[in-house]
Amino acid sequence: MWFHIPKSIFKSLGGLDFLLKCDFELTKIPILLSNFHKQVLHFWKMVFTHNFTPHGSIVWNNRSILINRKSIFKTDWYEKGILFVTDLMGSDGLLLNHRDFIIKFNLNCSCNEYLKLCKAIPVGLIHLIQNTLRYSKVAASLPKLKVGEYIVTDRKCNNALLVTAFKSKFFNDYNNYFLVTPNLSIIEKAFSMFVKWPLSPKVKETHFKISHNIYPVAKFLHKRFKFDLTCCAFCECPEESLNHLFFSCPFSSKLWGDIKRWLSLKIDNIPEINISHVLYYVDGLDSKISDMVNIVFCLLNIIYTAVNGEVLPLVLFSFSTNLNCISPH
Numbered sequence: 001m002w003f004h005i006p007k008s009i010f011k012s013l014g015g016l017d018f019l020l021k022c023d024f025e026l027t028k029i030p031i032l033l034s035n036f037h038k039q040v041l042h043f044w045k046m047v048f049t050h051n052f053t054p055h056g057s058i059v060w061n062n063r064s065i066l067i068n069r070k071s072i073f074k075t076d077w078y079e080k081g082i083l084f085v086t087d088l089m090g091s092d093g094l095l096l097n098h099r100d101f102i103i104k105f106n107l108n109c110s111c112n113e114y115l116k117l118c119k120a121i122p123v124g125l126i127h128l129i130q131n132t133l134r135y136s137k138v139a140a141s142l143p144k145l146k147v148g149e150y151i152v153t154d155r156k157c158n159n160a161l162l163v164t165a166f167k168s169k170f171f172n173d174y175n176n177y178f179l180v181t182p183n184l185s186i187i188e189k190a191f192s193m194f195v196k197w198p199l200s201p202k203v204k205e206t207h208f209k210i211s212h213n214i215y216p217v218a219k220f221l222h223k224r225f226k227f228d229l230t231c232c233a234f235c236e237c238p239e240e241s242l243n244h245l246f247f248s249c250p251f252s253s254k255l256w257g258d259i260k261r262w263l264s265l266k267i268d269n270i271p272e273i274n275i276s277h278v279l280y281y282v283d284g285l286d287s288k289i290s291d292m293v294n295i296v297f298c299l300l301n302i303i304y305t306a307v308n309g310e311v312l313p314l315v316l317f318s319f320s321t322n323l324n325c326i327s328p329h
């Protein structure tokens, strides 16, 4: 069913394989499509990069070659091997006259029909093609149906490969690896324990983003959305990554050092604070104090999100200098 229905629907446009290679526009295709097939084609347009080369312009299903505001497909012409606009041209880049055209392709078509198609080709496109042909002897070829590195019609291209290709296309090579700690039990606790803590939704949301590596630091925004890479808002280090902003930045390390000293005033065996404690969970503490310490860590992380970069160092400074006056109990 998944094969036969599309095969029959897209037959009048040269088949799905061919249509996907064309620079089509959904609203200009001269057939009625179900919402499902419209969506499929929409998604294809999102993931497939149609590299425009003037001489490689396909005459069929082309969004800029229209008759009565619809793109064109002529089965008998297609079967005779007429694919590109250049097929309607001589070696000098000029459009063939009707007689030369029917002789070249041994095709039976009326002069009117041929002239109508020639008129539909935008003059700008013809000039672009002529310029290309004048300066280089390039042959037009159909594009390969590739998503990323994978040819989608290849038998080896299974669902897993396709999902990887789609993800890297949509999310711009972003991956969600948890590089900091390989300890699964800490990851599990980081993902589940914070839900029951008496924290505001905003704090929980921030903890969720940090622990899932989706907090919008500059590096994340650059990788996923191609934003310009900006420096750390606090120390102007060239790479503002999650690890840097929340842990290795000089302002953050000073804060965590102060926090450790503050907690150690009343609580024994506070471990040396590491990146995994900051991003995920402080493990191995006595059950009586474990939740309290982890709540302190979550609250401290929210300071980064709530305070403007320019005043944060001041806030951290006053927070750090006042820590000695506060008792954790």
Ligand SMILES: [Zn+2]
Pocket: 232, 233, 234, 235, 236, 237, 244, 245, 248, 249, 250, 251
């Ligand atoms: Zn920094």
